[in-house]
Amino acid sequence: MLFSLNLWQKRACLFAFLFFTTASTALSAQTVVILADMPYSDKEKLMLQGPDGILYRLINEISPSVVMHLGDFKSGGKSCTDTLLKEHKALLAQIYLGRVIYTPGDNDWTDCDRSSLRYSFNELERLDFLITLMFKTPPLLDKNLTSLTSQPVQIENKLWINERLAISTLHLVGTSNGRIHIDKSKREDALKKADHRDKANLAWLENIADKTKEFDALIIGFQADIYQQKILQSNTCDSSSLKTCDAFAMYRQAFKQLAKRINKPVLIAHGDTGEFCFEKLDHNLWHLNAAGDFRYLDATKVSFNKESPEQPFTVTALINPTLPNIGCLN
Numbered sequence: 161m162l163f164s165l166n167l168w169q170k171r172a173c174l175f176a177f178l179f180f181t182t183a184s185t186a187l188s189a190q191t192v193v194i195l196a197d198m199p200y201s202d203k204e205k206l207m208l209q210g211p212d213g214i215l216y217r218l219i220n221e222i223s224p225s226v227v228m229h230l231g232d233f234k235s236g237g238k239s240c241t242d243t244l245l246k247e248h249k250a251l252l253a254q255i256y257l258g259r260v261i262y263t264p265g266d267n268d269w270t271d272c273d274r275s276s277l278r279y280s281f282n283e284l285e286r287l288d289f290l291i292t293l294m295f296k297t298p299p300l301l302d303k304n305l306t307s308l309t310s311q312p313v314q315i316e317n318k319l320w321i322n323e324r325l326a327i328s329t330l331h332l333v334g335t336s337n338g339r340i341h342i343d344k345s346k347r348e349d350a351l352k353k354a355d356h357r358d359k360a361n362l363a364w365l366e367n368i369a370d371k372t373k374e375f376d377a378l379i380i381g382f383q384a385d386i387y388q389q390k391i392l393q394s395n396t397c398d399s400s401s402l403k404t405c406d407a408f409a410m411y412r413q414a415f416k417q418l419a420k421r422i423n424k425p426v427l428i429a430h431g432d433t434g435e436f437c438f439e440k441l442d443h444n445l446w447h448l449n450a451a452g453d454f455r456y457l458d459a460t461k462v463s464f465n466k467e468s469p470e471q472p473f474t475v476t477a478l479i480n481p482t483l484p485n486i487g488c489l490n
Contacts, residue, residue: 190325191224192379193478194460196431197265197452199251200235204457210254215459218478219256222461225322226305227256230431230450231265231333231383239279240272240286245293249301258304261318261327262294265383265431266334273344282344284353291316311367314360319368325464326375328368330361330411332382334432337407339397351399358410365414369421376466377425377473378418385432386411387447388490419444425472427462436460437488438475446473449488456483 195215199205210216219227233248234240245268252260264287272286294301295315302308302318311317319328335341337357342350368378385391386408397405419426419442428441429448434455441447451458458477465472477483 189463189465189474190323191222192325192327192462192464193219193222193224193227193256194230194381194429194448194450194462195227195255195452196230196383196450196460197232197267197454198457199233199248200237200454205251207457208251208255215478216255219459222478224256224461225259225325226320226327227260228327228329228379228381228429229260229262230381230429231263232267232431232453233262233265234267236267236271236274237277239277240269240281241279242289245290249293253299253301258299258302260301261305261308261320261329261381262301263316263318263329263382264290264294264331264333266338270333270335270338270341273342275343280344283338283342284345284349287353311360311364314357314364317360317364319364319371321371321375324374324376324466326368326371326378328364328378328380330364330380330382331357332361332384332386332408332411332430334384336391336397336401336405337384339407340401340403340405354407362410362414365418369418372422372424375424377427377464378422379427379429379462379464380415381429383430383432384408385430385449385490387449387488388433416442416445425464425469427473429460429462433490435488435490436477436484437486437490438473438484439487447488448473448475448484449490451477451483456480458483460484 207213207215269287269290270283272281273283308320316331338354394406397407427446434453435449436451436456437449439447450460458479461476463474
């Protein structure tokens with residue numbers, strides 16, 4: 161009888177050990193959901209609309225730490241009217257109440273001056289309106305994220321550190337970061353704005369590096385695909401550039417240096433182009449081209465596990481868990 165009791169106790173202890181070990185591993189992982197390049201269509205709006213939209217339901221079922229939207233929250237083929245931008249903000253706001261971090265995309269302001277649009281706007285005027293709407297007008301998308309900080313000179317740059325995971329945004333958009341396709345603004349003014357964003361963004365990365373003792377890993381989100389082949393093969397942007405040019409070389413270098421300097425895992429996440437892929441770029445540096453952009457109507461789930469230094473980030477889609485592709489070829 162004593163032997164049986166001891167055996168039962170041993171089995172109970174073993175079960176408890178396995179249970180708590182598994183639970184501890186699960187608790188050590190944090191989950192972030194990333195949206196990008198949506199909604200462009202009525203179908204995508206329905207996917208994001210609660211309570212029945214499939215992406216709305218899946219996001220709320222997994223209860224991530226935060227939802228990030230990497231810009232282009234409207235189609236580039238639709239006019240950037242006050243009404244439309246307000247409607248799309250309201251749609252984002254209800255997805256995950258008060259726990260959404262958004263960063264602007266080119267569809268949201270730089271492309272608003274397209275002559276093909278029914279209503280065409282001065283892009284710098286739309287930028288001012290967008291910043292006021294998304295970051296200064298209640299209800300704020302991120303109002304329930306305690307300890308969220310903003311860059312004073314560029315309020316859309318955010319940093320949130322939660323349970324040793326740092327999550328940041330940078331205002332970095334397509335159209336060569338607003339340096340080309342300038343149709344209704346003064347070109348000189350637009351280029352000065354781009355220079356200001358570059359200066360502020362690089363200063364923000366320095367600010368993050370100074371806080372390295374406060375986190376174990378870093379996710380940086382923005383809109384532009386800075387690793388796209390046609391960008392890599394382009395000439396460096398200058399004041400005379402009118403076609404696609406590489407405005408992002410300084411950022412690619414800055415991210416490598418940042419990962420090396422802090423010696424912690426860094427994930428670069430963006431939207432902008434159609435490919436949905438994930439890859440390791442360098443020591444401590446990973447790259448994610450998130451789902452969206454018509455091609456993959458899905459959301460991206462990123463889990464960080466500090467107990468797995470070789471594979472700290474696990475990336476899957478919410479609807480189709482066989483994605484993303486490993487390795488980026490666009």
